[in-house]
Amino acid sequence: MPTITFLPENQTYTVDAGTTILEAAEQNGYPLPWSCRMGRCIADLLTVVEGMENLSHPDPEEENTLGIMGEPDTRLACVTRITKGHVTVRRHVTEE
Numbered sequence: 382m383p384t385i386t387f388l389p390e391n392q393t394y395t396v397d398a399g400t401t402i403l404e405a406a407e408q409n410g411y412p413l414p415w416s417c418r419m420g421r422c423i424a425d426l427l428t429v430v431e432g433m434e435n436l437s438h439p440d441p442e443e444e445n446t447l448g449i450m451g452e453p454d455t456r457l458a459c460v461t462r463i464t465k466g467h468v469t470v471r472r473h474v475t476e477e
């Protein structure tokens with residue numbers, strides 16, 4: 382089964398293939414902020430440190446939102462699915 386590590390806490394979880402990164406966080410009690418859950422904002426913006434090839438390809442909505450950011454290694458947790466292998470991500474927004 383795929384695994385995901387969240388930085389900076391270095392928390393690793395095993396997930397079902399096809400789970401979104403946001404679902405993986407919620408299933409494991411990891412505090413990942415979100416707002417629209419539709420790929421239209423950047424509340425859940427992440428940097429993919431490793432394993433981009435193990436994630437679903439961005440849909441047009443996510444591509445449009447990420448294009449505004451102009452950072453190549455970023456993804457939106459709510460619409461990005463973990464398909465296989467291992468992925469390491471670093472969140473941009475931290476909850477206080």
Ligand code: FES
Pocket residue numbers: 414415416417418419420421422423424425457458459460
């Ligand atoms: S919560 Fe808005 S893009 Fe994911």
